[in-house]
Amino acid sequence: MTQELHIVGAGMAGSEAAWQAAEAGVPVVLHEMRPQVETFAHTSGNFAEMVCSNSFRSDDHEQNAVGLLHWEMKQAGGLVIEHAYRHRLPAGGALAVDRDAFSAAITARLQAHPLIRTSLEEVTELPDQGQWIFATGPLTSPALGAAIQAETGAERLAFFDAIAPIVYTDSIDMDVVWRQSRYDKGETEEEQKAYLNCPMTKPQYEAFIDALLAADKTEFHDGETAGYFDGCLPIEVMAERGRETLRHGPMKPVGLTNAHKPDEKPYAVVQLRRDNALGTLYNIVGFQTKMKYGAQAEVFKTIPGLENASFARLGGIHRNTFLNSPTLLDAQMRLRSKPNIRFAGQVTGVEGYVESTAMGLLAGRMAAAEILGRTLPTVPQDTAMGALIHHITGGAEAKTFQPMNVNFGLFRPLEDVRGGRRGRKDRYKGYTDRAKAAWTDWLAAQEVSA
Known part of the structure; x- marks a missing residue:
């Protein structure tokens, strides 16, 4: 029988990680403390509940790094981005969603999946055995936060997030x-x-x-x-x-x-x-x-x-926590001191629903590949997801590490074959064209190895 993957937290990252792993054929136990244990910001027990905003920001996948993340997740069969578009609301050039219908639909899809079972409980320790993904988000519970602090030996990093x-x-x-x-x-x-x-x-x-x-x-x-x-x-x-x-x-x-x-x-x-x-x-x-x-x-x-x-x-304000990921996580998003544990989502030091979901997608695929004994190709750094994961697992300066949105400043510079400087629109299109080709190849390589 295939080993189970335990995922703690059914927010954006945890929900996406569970979907990706289960779709790969790995049985998943999704641990969620709500509604038994409430948080300051959440109002329901549904998965992938949107709190700070109802927007996934720009959906322009040719001129915007966030829109490029949308595109990459869609190509990878992302559950969260599928339902974001399915429950879309008019918002000009932004991808805004009906937050209640969105989270209810994701909850229903995950609970109906034959390889996913849910466990409504609070996880307060970092287990020594089994494969785990912690996607507890910025509202990591005090007990679990204390366990993370004890394991990493580092002071908990925190910032305060406000709700409109x-x-x-x-x-x-x-x-x-x-x-x-x-x-x-x-x-x-x-x-x-x-x-x-x-x-x-x-x-x-x-x-x-x-x-x-x-x-x-x-x-x-x-x-x-x-x-x-x-x-x-x-x-x-x-x-x-x-x-x-x-x-x-x-x-x-x-x-x-x-x-x-x-x-x-x-x-x-x-x-x-x-x-x-x-x-x-x-x-x-x-x-x-x-x-x-x-x-x-x-x-x-x-x-x-x-x-x-x-x-x-x-509106309101709450305490958000995140790891100093460049010092604590390896390139596979595993905790260096406990490699049976991965982290995903905002707790890794990415900021925003889109970025959190993307890191959940990668963590789910990485954990599934490890459980199934497959070799997952390195995420290309020239993709939006690759740029993000490279940033949080080693590209950023550890001493000044702070939560980061995806942006073209994280991408490797383009080679200018014409010998002159590109204009911004031309440069951004170059980034997205290069990223799409690399992402398509990365996904195709996984299908061959499956």
């Missing part, structure tokens, strides 16, 4: 707000009008910044310091960096024209993106926050169009 609020659509003033994606991006009219836009004049923006800076914030416990990941900064932290920071970040007004007042250019714009298929919920884009609940409602209701807003969920 969600608004009921029928509480938004549509006489003030208009529908438009930035630069009218999207192939259909629905895509081109995927966002709700709240315009601000300069006095309104200045008043908003003042309220934001003065609002009551969440206090940290003794000994905790806030090392935020730049891709998910609370809006208050951005405002503290300069009064114009938000206006050049999530509140930038470029590419938008107020349908109610087309001749009046907004000084700043707050965007909302649809959060479910019914269109009854919208999340405030980029508005992760550590404000206390009462302050949030007060400050956000100063935004034009949201004066009477009702919130399905207010």
